[in-house]
Amino acid sequence: MRLYPISILISVALICALLLYSLRYARTVLHPAEIVVNWLMFGAVSEHWFYVIALLWKRIYYDKNLIIMSNIILTEVVLLPGLFVWALFGWFHPGLSAYQKAIAMAWWFILASGAKYALHALGLTTNVGWNQGMMLADVGSRLIVALAFAYLYRNLLSKEGYLR
Amino acid sequence: MNLPHRFDVNEWFILIASVLLYTLIFFLPKRFPISQSIFIWLFNLYTANFVDFMIATEPLDLYQVNDGPDYELFDLLIYVMLYAPTAYLVIYLFDRWRPMGVKAALYLGGWALATTGLEEIAELCHVFEFSGWRHLYSIPVYALVYGLNLILFRMLRLLYTGSPKRMDKG
Numbered sequence: 001m002r003l004y005p006i007s008i009l010i011s012v013a014l015i016c017a018l019l020l021y022s023l024r025y026a027r028t029v030l031h032p033a034e035i036v037v038n039w040l041m042f043g044a045v046s047e048h049w050f051y052v053i054a055l056l057w058k059r060i061y062y063d064k065n066l067i068i069m070s071n072i073i074l075t076e077v078v079l080l081p082g083l084f085v086w087a088l089f090g091w092f093h094p095g096l097s098a099y100q101k102a103i104a105m106a107w108w109f110i111l112a113s114g115a116k117y118a119l120h121a122l123g124l125t126t127n128v129g130w131n132q133g134m135m136l137a138d139v140g141s142r143l144i145v146a147l148a149f150a151y152l153y154r155n156l157l158s159k160e161g162y163l164r
Numbered sequence: 165m166n167l168p169h170r171f172d173v174n175e176w177f178i179l180i181a182s183v184l185l186y187t188l189i190f191f192l193p194k195r196f197p198i199s200q201s202i203f204i205w206l207f208n209l210y211t212a213n214f215v216d217f218m219i220a221t222e223p224l225d226l227y228q229v230n231d232g233p234d235y236e237l238f239d240l241l242i243y244v245m246l247y248a249p250t251a252y253l254v255i256y257l258f259d260r261w262r263p264m265g266v267k268a269a270l271y272l273g274g275w276a277l278a279t280t281g282l283e284e285i286a287e288l289c290h291v292f293e294f295s296g297w298r299h300l301y302s303i304p305v306y307a308l309v310y311g312l313n314l315i316l317f318r319m320l321r322l323l324y325t326g327s328p329k330r331m332d333k334g
Binding site for chain 2: 032033036037040041043044047048051052055056064065066069073077153156157160162
């Protein structure tokens with residue numbers, strides 16, 4: 001039983017490493033600064049928001065164990081932002097129709113909420129006055145805020161002359 | 165968001181230090197595009213958040229920030245108003261003076277010592293309450309974080325060289 005969170009951590013770390021490596025290919029559509037800044041923005045907001053839900057509102061409980069915390073933190077600060085950059089790749093891709101862009105966002109939504117649900121289903125987090133509906137609303141609101149920021153940053157880059 | 169239990173010396177310290185730092189930054193001549201300054205700001209917000217969550221909460225719980233173990237408004241202000249502008253100043257002055265070799269190491273060491281000094285003052289003002297952490301540990305941590313800031317910022321600027329603006333100039 002003790003090995004259980006470690007095996008999850010190894011899997012999460014491997015997925016995160018592959019995801020980070022894959023982000024170099026997002027450069028065909030996104031400016032490198034956009035990739036880094038959107039990734040950092042999503043990670044910082046995600047982590048802060050997790051702080052608020054888990055530590056301030058005490059709605060999500062987790063064992064105070066470094067391995068379990070690392071699993072949660074890797075998901076919040078590496079996995080979700082990495083996936084978000086790929087969602088932006090789809091969203092800003094000039095060759096995709098509005099319908100295809102919506103599908104890219106829907107995939108992000110499914111994978112992001114799936115990752116959070118997996119942590120819960122594997123027993124790493126316990127909901128206390130928090131449910132799957134709230135989790136979906138949380139993921140959805142993050143998506144809207146992050147997308148708004150991505151537009152602002154893209155606009156800024158293009159005003160500074162770094163994007164055509 | 166929780167408000168402070170009592171509005172006393174730690175809250176005043178955060179407010180005064182934030183106003184001083186941002187006043188200094190706004191009066192400095194602009195050196196980087198805003199898109200790069202946003203990177204510095206976000207990177208330090210991200211790093212401070214991450215480190216604090218890992219070492220200032222259970223199981224390690226090496227120090228406590230502000231009035232109690234609960235997360236409160238002024239905890240957030242520390243990340244947003246204190247850490248990020250300090251790192252901006254480190255990068256700004258490095259870019260202006262461009263120290264090389266030993267001078268660069270001394271520059272980083274100097275900033276690490278100065279920030280640790282400020283941390284001691286912050287502890288006296290009850291912004292931090294250490295329960296396992298020591299100021300001595302902060303020196304290499306700050307040196308590492310500032311070094312990482314400088315390396316990543318340099319990398320980011322290299323990434324800008326492929327941008328249309330630079331290509332037009334070339």
